[in-house]
Amino acid sequence: KAGVTQTPRYLIKTRGQQVTLSCSPISGHRSVSWYQQTPGQGLQFLFEYFSETQRNKGNFPGRFSGRQFSNSRSEMNVSTLELGDSALYLCASSRETYNEQFFGPGTRLTVL
């Protein structure tokens, strides 16, 4: 069974730009969660989607948004990028909301 896939794997942007990251969950998984990982803050929850609905959102500004499609694939968008948005963005999928989550390889975003 294929794992969680994320595209692109690496991204370099400049301040003020916007970015869209994509995540394809494991087949049959309906819950997709997004996390931001930085050396200073560790892994922090961004939001969770289940059946195209955002079920929970972490403490991030409104510049961070996401959506989920009918095939469970998910995208997250960050607008008006700031230097502090440089991080590894991880997507995780699970069969149901409270099952174990399996992570994708992540997208390394660098904001210059």
Place this chain on the structure above:
Amino acid sequence: EDKVVQSPLSLVVHEGDTVTLNCSYEVTNFRSLLWYKQEKKAPTFLFMLTSSGIEKKSGRLSSILDKKELFSILNITATQTGDSAVYLCALSSGSARQLTFGSGTQLTVLP
């Protein structure tokens, strides 16, 4: 607010040693505690624990949960250099559909 504290923050051992990693937590409505291993890439799932006192094992790794004292331990026996990684403990609670992660334990296994 859910909280996860891992100790030690870092650990250096030699191959063949046995290590114990600790995870304590505070939670309003406990659902499960999860352990992940992270090398220079995404976290890899190790265990999910929901019941107290039941040990989960996978090869040289094992983990147990104590819901009364609010902690879990991850044991690794006969460590190998390939065990070098950051080990993350995460909490799933009924009040929030998310995982709350600890800061991790950096394990280094020397040959």
